[in-house]
Amino acid sequence: MVVCTVGDLTLDVVVRLAGPLSSGGDTNAEIQLSPGGQAANVAAWAAALGARARFLGKRGNDEPGRLALAGLEAIGVEVLGPIEGRNGVICALVSPDGERSMAADRGAAATLRPEEIDPVWLEGCNHLFVSGYALLREPTRSAALIAVELGRTQGAEISVDLATWSAIREAGAAEFRDAVATVAPDVVFANESELEIFGELLPDTHWIVKRGARGCSFGENDLPALPVERVVDTTGAGDALAAGWIVGGPELALEAAARCVQRLGTMP
Secondary structure (H helix, E strand, O other): OEEEEEOOOEEEEEEEEOOOOOOOOOOOEEEEEEEEOHHHHHHHHHHHOOOEEEEEOOEOOOHHHHHHHHHHHHHOOEEEOOEOOOEEEEEEEEOOOOOEEEEEEEEHHHHOOHHHOOHHHHOOOOEEEEEHHHHOOOOHHHHHHHHHHHHHHOOOEEEEEOOOHHHHHHHOHHHHHHHHHHHOOOEEEEEHHHHHHHOOOOOOOEEEEEOHHHOEEEOOEEEOOOOOOOOOOOOOHHHHHHHHHHHHOHHHHHHHHHHHHOOOOOOO
16 A cells, blocks of 8 residues: 655654753753654655555755654655745653654755645555645645645545644644545544534545544544553644544554653654
8 A cells, every 4th residue: 555645744852841941941852853744754654554554745955854854754755746945843841751842944945835636646555645735825726736636546545643733723724624625535634623614524535533532533433542651742643543434444543642652752
């Protein structure tokens, strides 16, 4: 199975705090550098779960870009796309209970243009995952739509993850909804906050709603989350779930999410 993803490849700086931040002082933390970005995360987990995975997107011509590239390729993901400018860098602050907040600088990822999409990237694609980040604004929105058209010529199933309630609000929920409707995805992944701001479900689409510790709704089938010994970091768990579903369905989706929350960072 060939899984292609379109969106961001960032360098993630994951900071797991030992306690509350001390204003003006020091706070002990565990800090990790790794590749990140929703599309890169899904590709990495797809590769780890046995698929052939390709990431499609623009990355920076700088040290963060080189580090992110090396890390993603080491997992077995084929990385395709132009190289230009600064790479995106994400700082994820993880609280002691595993909840996270992110400060995002998408860098070059937000500048992918339609004319930069190469049809060769989609050859043999069985499933194309489109990150919601790619649909927020131009030019990446039009670039993603070109990728979708090319994916469909290959007979690929198309999925979209709504990705981020806060950025949807900033970009304009109605405009974002129109972009997703234009994709006409076979599958949409969303959490409850994203679903609330998105509004009415698109018809003729399979909706997978991620409910965190309460599990996941796969259409009309509600399944509980798998038990874990300890939640270390929830960052990327939804991306692992999406990859698991794409590769093997609901059971593998929940297994991948459970694996993800028990480690620091988004990578498998």
